[in-house]
């Protein structure tokens with residue numbers, strides 16, 4: 001019984017405004033119990049085929065059916081398909097910040113429907129995942145972060161995740177490339193589920209090592225330049241590829257061997273040549289001295305124009321050094337008699353910054369999630385970015401005035417002001433962090449049938465958490481300074497004293513307030529850089 005049916009499959013990519021034909025009229029079927037190796041030279045279309053079979057890419061044309069699910073153009077398959085179909089990625093697709101065990105547990109996300117499963121996995125699942133890791137020789141690495149595992153260990157974790165998922169059709173993109181012969185054999189035998197003649201599982205494996213293909217496959221497909229050249233006996237297929245490699249084959253000398261259902265190559269471009277980018281209009285200028293000279297003159301002109309526009313004058317600074325000395329001398333020595341008042345208000349400033357920053361983090365996280373291009377839909381992105389821009393555009397002091405008008409004087413309006421102002425910045429930092437994460441673990445989570453919320457919890461959040469904590473600590477430090485200004489409009493904190501002392505020309509007292517502030521900012525800076533180092537280590 002066929003579990004995979006592919007007919008006249010074509011797939012093309014858009015690259016640099018050009019079309020790259022990666023698959024050109026592929027047709028084949030795979031029955032339950034078969035172990036099929038896909039072999040071929042680099043760029044032949046093997047990974048592209050796996051992506052279509054696993055539903056990560058939809059076919060440009062042709063028909064593809066896997067485990068009874070039909071792949072539709074421009075539509076992702078239903079999550080339920082991943083009860084039947086699973087994939088081990090060429091790059092493993094592990095979440096680097098999760099342990100080996102957590103990565104394996106992700107294999108059964110499709111079956112975890114409760115909200116509690118976002119926090120912890122059921123005990124039975126944990127036992128099963130642990131047993132799989134032990135079987136694959138990883139008992140010592142169960143709780144090790146996957147980013148700290150060797151390539152071969154990561155590959156075995158990815159295999160254990162697929163085994164935990166336990167689908168009927170297993171798609172494996174170079175599943176044993178980093179394994180020694182012992183673990184390669186163990187893994188393939190375990191994946192196949194015992195005797196190849198009795199197992200109902202179908203294995204489709206991309207393989208570069210022809211010895212492995214001969215050893216483990218019951219059938220071989222040879223792909224070349226997006227076409228299926230051969231489908232049959234492993235030894236014969238491997239010999240054909242060896243011959244191609246020794247000849248340094250081209251499309252021309254292979255045209256007679258093209259599978260009968262492959263469309264004519266006439267009018268089609270070779271995938272590699274089609275992808276050559278068009279030259280930019282300035283390409284010919286790079287490297288020419290005159291070009292760099294003109295560029296530098298233009299940049300210098302831009303700076304001169306800007307400096308003239310803002311009345312920038314170095315002589316005005318150095319010509320009035322005595323004024324600066326006079327100003328500073330009025331601050332010295334600082335008047336520490338005000339330490340008690342200043343210390344109390346400084347504590348209030350820190351409390352305001354702590355609560356304001358925490359609230360800002362809570363408010364901005366969902367907005368940032370909606371704003372991130374890689375995980376959110378376009379209309380949400382536009383709306384969320386607009387909100388964050390608005391929050392950032394209004395200076396903290398205006399937010400302070402606004403909330404003093406609503407809730408009266410004191411630190412409370414200051415906290416609200418910091419929350420709104422900092423949410424605008426944190427939201428931007430967070431969504432930029434989310435956009436910079438590795439997309440491959442998210443794709444892997446898609447192929448275990450994870451919901452968008454599960455993908456966020458297990459794929460996005462662990463990756464972005466160290467960055468987010470770093471930004472939040474930076475914002476806390478910044479907010480201590482911002483909170484010191486809010487006192488000017490009666491919104492609490494040390495700013496009240498700072499403003500009063502300066503207004504009364506009591507610069508020595510203002511100097512005490514500034515020294516206290518400096519001490520707190522320095523302490524926060526030291527603490528946050530230690531924490532950041534621990535998180536990223």
Ligand SMILES: Nc1ncnc2c1ncn2[C@@H]1O[C@H](COP(=O)(O)OP(=O)(O)OP(=O)(O)O)[C@@H](O)[C@H]1O
Nearest residue numbers: 013015020022041042043044045046047048271272
């Ligand atoms: N995302 C993409 N965008 C544009 N072109 C792509 C993309 N992915 C693959 N291609 C192109 O499609 C063709 C087939 O690539 P594919 O990765 O499927 O080959 P492969 O046989 O798996 O190669 P390898 O053995 O090196 O992994 C190549 O020309 C490649 O450059």
